[in-house]
Amino acid sequence: MSETIVMPKLGMTMTEGTITEWYKEVGDTVEKGEPVLMISSEKLNQDVEATSSGILIEKFGNVEDELKVGDALAFIGEEGEKPSSADKKDTDAVSVDVTEYEKPASPADMPTQQGVTKHQRSNRIFITPLARRIAADNDIDIQSVTGSGGKGRITKRDIEHILESGTHIQTGSQQELAAQQSAATATVSVGEGLSPMRKAIARNMRDSLSQTAQLTLHRKANAEQLIDFQQTLRDKLSASNSEMKLSVTVLLARAVVLALQELKSMNATYHDGQLKEFDEVHLGIATSLDDGLLVPVIKNAHQKTIGALANEMKDVTERARNGEADPSLLSGSTFTITNLGASGIEYFTPILNPTETGILGVGTLQEELVLAEDGTVKTIKKIPLSITFDHQIVDGAKAAEFLSVLVKYIESPYLLVL
Structure with a gap:
């Protein structure tokens, strides 16, 4: 019996969780009730257990990735089984269809022997939910972003790099530019570099004071x-x-x-x-x-x-x-x-x-x-x-x-x- 493990809601105010550790790798056998990974919220660390037995077919997030409550974390099924589009919905590799906006491929974008090019080479962009949200908050065109994650996935660090460089801002005075960069940096720096628990405490306390x-x-x-x-x-x-x-x-x-x-x-x-x-x-x-x-x-x-x-x-x-x-x-x-x-x-x-x-x-x-x-x-x-x-x-x-x-x-x- 196949199963999609999703990010659980561990408290009334929890909106997202962080993957702290994977106990299983793709291809491993998983027994019902066995911990598959550990997540952390603003209050505690929690093991996420499988509710059915099978093979870990796919993982939808890496350690330190932040996913929204309800997003898919992993897919467990029979050997050879593949998750459907419904199973993958709201995973940390969110697919955004940009076929209408795809530019003709340049020679630099043509497939290489390794099958990897500088830009995305299909009609889909792979991006983590956190990176997608930060990009939307700061009006960053994700079509222009080169992902550094697996399979070209755009990560939070890729968006942060653009925010730090200021290259996403095309117009405005130097004062406006500095103000926008400062605001963007504040958006992504709350709790940065802290442990998952301290990062969550930092966010909760900032939210408490701001609201x-x-x-x-x-x-x-x-x-x-x-x-x-x-x-x-x-x-x-x-x-x-x-x-x-x-x-x-x-x-x-x-x-x-x-x-x-x-x-x-x-x-x-x-x-x-x-x-x-x-x-x-x-x-x-x-x-x-x-x-x-x-x-x-x-x-x-x-x-x-x-x-x-x-x-x-x-x-x-x-x-x-x-x-x-x-x-x-x-x-x-x-x-x-x-x-x-x-x-x-x-x-x-x-x-x-x-x-x-x-x-x-x-x-x-x-x-x-x-x-x-x-x-x-x-x-x-x-x-x-x-x-x-x-x-x-x-x-x-x-x-x-x-x-x-x-x-x-x-x-x-x-x-x-x-």
């Missing part, structure tokens, strides 16, 4: 009661021989969930021109890795007790750091928390997780001297909070109100269990 009006508000909360409450719960857990680890971050997560249920305008996503507020809280927990960042999601966090949150936060962050996170674990968040307290950071300006309305940054505990009611000076601990929000959707007053509600739960922590 939203981000503003960050800062405020401190008195953490004395929260710390006392944490110690009380720890003592109770220890007395019952429980091994649960109850951190301040867990209590903050519970406080955030309750605050979001009071102010649903902060528990919202804005995507494809549609704003949606949620009753459910799906809480993203920013988790640092050696080579990047992942945001595993606690689904339906509003339905979980403090203990359940503690256990699930430990589970999802460990899975993310161990490379065991699947796409379902890394998608669907409605709000995100990122904590840099362990790094000694006080305040910072976190960048929105794309499509979300808000993200909370948590800093390190700080000691401050305050004047008590009896006139004495005492030391208290405060926790710095930074809320970044999309000013297109939420005004500063509403974001400030969210911080006030959050501070209420932090400074009156027994409300967390009601």
